[in-house]
Amino acid sequence: xxxxxxxxxxxxxxxxxxxxxxxxxxxxxxxxxxxxxxxxxxxxxxxxxxxxxxxxxxxxxxxxxxxxxxxxxxxxxxxxxxxxxxxxxxxxxxxxxxxxxxxxxxxxxxxxxxxxxxxxxxx
Amino acid sequence: xxxxxxxxxxxxxxxxxxxxxxxxxxxxxxxxxxxxxxxxxxxxxxxxxxxxxxxxxxxxxxxxxxxxxxxxxxxxxxxxxxxxxxxxxxxxxxxxxxxxxxxxxxxx
Numbered sequence: 245x246x247x248x249x250x251x252x253x254x255x256x257x258x259x260x261x262x263x264x265x266x267x268x269x270x271x272x273x274x275x276x277x278x279x280x281x282x283x284x285x286x287x288x289x290x291x292x293x294x295x296x297x298x299x300x301x302x303x304x305x306x307x308x309x310x311x312x313x314x315x316x317x318x319x320x321x322x323x324x325x326x327x328x329x330x331x332x333x334x335x336x337x338x339x340x341x342x343x344x345x346x347x348x349x350x351x352x353x354x355x356x357x358x359x360x361x362x363x364x365x366x367x
Numbered sequence: 368x369x370x371x372x373x374x375x376x377x378x379x380x381x382x383x384x385x386x387x388x389x390x391x392x393x394x395x396x397x398x399x400x401x402x403x404x405x406x407x408x409x410x411x412x413x414x415x416x417x418x419x420x421x422x423x424x425x426x427x428x429x430x431x432x433x434x435x436x437x438x439x440x441x442x443x444x445x446x447x448x449x450x451x452x453x454x455x456x457x458x459x460x461x462x463x464x465x466x467x468x469x470x471x472x473x474x475x
Contacts, residue, residue: 248411289455291464306463339412352459353402355423357411 253361266340
């Protein structure tokens with residue numbers, strides 16, 4: 245079955261960097277876009293970024309694009325989210341999720357999600 | 368950006384009864400590009416409805432979505448114990464994806 249599992253979260257000091265990973269199985273990974281979505285404590289869900297199937301198309305939320313970088317390694321069935329200059333308000337559960345559009349298009353909704361990884365920014 | 372407002376914040380319903388959840392958009396959602404997700408504690412969110420009214424794979428037919436423009440509804444016709452969760456709507460009709468704040472569906 246389709247599975248996505250995030251890793252790399254933890255407690256990080258402000259201004260440091262962090263790389264999150266999303267490893268997938270159960271489907272042809274290289275044929276699907278993968279999104280990152282986060283949820284801060286007590287707040288709503290926020291879309292972060294997407295990388296399309298071949299890694300050549302990437303989009304970011306306007307407020308995050310200066311510090312966030314998404315990439316993928318299809319040989320490892322893994323998508324990465326690199327976050328620079330971490331701030332207190334980056335504290336959140338970070339989810340990766342599959343876009344159902346395949347190689348045809350990005351549909352911008354999410355048919356499978358991982359359980360999330362918690363990032364806590366604290367000195 | 369399109370702001371999605373879900374109501375009520377918490378809905379208390381007895382098993383076997385009907386639940387109706389609302390999602391209202393601050394402007395029209397193009398092409399009815401609206402999805403609903405279910406989230407239970409400690410679990411990955413689950414897609415329930417996409418395209419405003421299409422059930423996702425494996426979703427029972429007691430779940431239905433309706434609406435267009437700015438007003439959308441998720442209806443669960445006969446609540447089962449496993450349906451009690453938080454439900455989020457999401458629009459993907461314009462460049463900025465946004466989510467509603469969620470409705471908690473709890474057992475009465």
